[in-house]
Amino acid sequence: MPGRSDVRRRLAVTLAGFGALTFAVCLLAPLVGSTSIHFSRVFDRSIPFADNVDAQVFFVARLPRVVAAAVVGAGLALSGVVFQALLRNPLASPDTLGVAAGASLGAMLALTAHADFTLLGVSVVPLTSFAGSVGSLAIVFALSLARRRGTSSTVLLLGGIAIAALLNAAGRFIQYLADVTETFRTVQWLMGSLDVGSYAPILASLVPFGIACIGFVTLPRVLDLISLGEEAAEARGVDVVRTERIALVSASLSTGAAVSLGGPVLFIGIIVPHMVRLIVGADHRLVLPASALFGASFLIVCDLIARTIIAPVEMPVGIITAIIGGPFFLWLLFRGR
């Protein structure tokens, strides 16, 4: 296979391809909607912004939503890649590790308690869900420290599933005690929504997401080596303990940022990395950036479907991702080697 060995060229092609896809999707998605607008008018500098309805729809009504979808999609996909590589298990994801459940519990507590204040322009629900996701990952992190004493990554994954079940049970109990309006709001939040309204919550989520990205940048090659096993990675020169710390902290910040912004959008964290691996191969230097770009594009398109398919009524985006993700997940489980 010529070219297969040339990682520099493959990286350039991958970045160019997925980058172009993401750019095109970001530009085209805001053009579609109940009010039809024209590309040429949106970017027409001769009309003042205050009079340019097309530009207002594009930049004020629709673009925040597209940018939010990009951040949530990229954040979940990146954490999915990192969890799968770190636990050496293709089924690991923010969903299966209890991170999404922690975020949901946090949000539910705020919604049910009618906590209604804002901190630096960010309302309380994103803050509590961020705390919930980071909190549940702290438990996973503690479990991974236990792994140093001989627990396997399978045990860690099962531990994550157990924590997810516990947190979900706590969430259901709160819902059971809550009244109908609160339950409706909670359910709506749980299905995921990218209707962020303005750029403020996006900017807030970019702080933890940005910190996470600094961590992610150091990871691709060491994740390749860790998929050979911890001992094999150490023998080849990887500081495994340090890598695990950076990876878990980055992935939890990234998940927290994504879930607090868009709700626990299902399946992105698990299917996007696998779709990308089918296209670019296993090398994480390609998989990690490509997953960020593809996760962003994928969620933008899913959200586009969600807000147009039964317009004027809007579907929760989590339903669309689950409808696409569920069958894909089953195919992944049952495909022959």
Add this chain to the structure above:
Amino acid sequence: MLLDARGLSFAYRRGAQVLDDVSLSVPRGSIVGLIGPNGSGKTTLIRLLNGTLSPARGSVALDGVPLATLSRRDLARRIAVVSQETHVTFDFTALEIVLMGRYAHLGAFALEGPDDVSIARKALSATGTTALEGRQFATLSGGEKQRVVIASALAQASDILLLDEPTTALDVGFQFEIASLLARLNRDRGTTMVVSTHDLNLAATLCTELVLIKAGRVLAQGATGDVLTAANIRRLYGVDADVTFHPRAGHLTVVPLARTE
């Protein structure tokens, strides 16, 4: 001494001593065999020798420098390890697995260039796996996997190779192939090796020195011809065996006869 271990003791759990006061010296250019029953501590000793585990007592020195003072990357440039089995999670090709051996020379950010690919291809060629270059590692047979993993260790370009039961999963044909590959590497590249094995005849062919380990302690050590005796095999495994020089093979051979205990 290239690699020198003094008074190593280790326990994974309190009270369950795996190694107790083990000392061994690995001279440059030698092939040292670690022989002992299952659970005697051979794998743990290999982990201590490459610094992936730290001993509770004692120390390991590489060219007189304690391992504890060297970084993981510095160590990986000097010592490569071939473990018993390698499971790979994702669909990496054989060449990609071999290129991972270059990490210690490149670090986390450098992308491997033509030089690294040429080193990797030489390693594939040395292990007779050139034809497998583009194959998914997970689809290879046990013998093919083991040879690709050895190629990955060769790409690491270290002067010491530690091998943990490299032939256990292999049929007799591949056992011969691996043994002759290791002998060739030792002869042509001067690679120093420590090999743990259950195959006494492999040890007799390959190793210049043997360390016999039972229940975490050294039972005997020295030149292969001096240590590989019927008496030692009885003490080590509780097996009565004939140890004779085989004129056609050109080395000692061990024929196990009966269990004595």
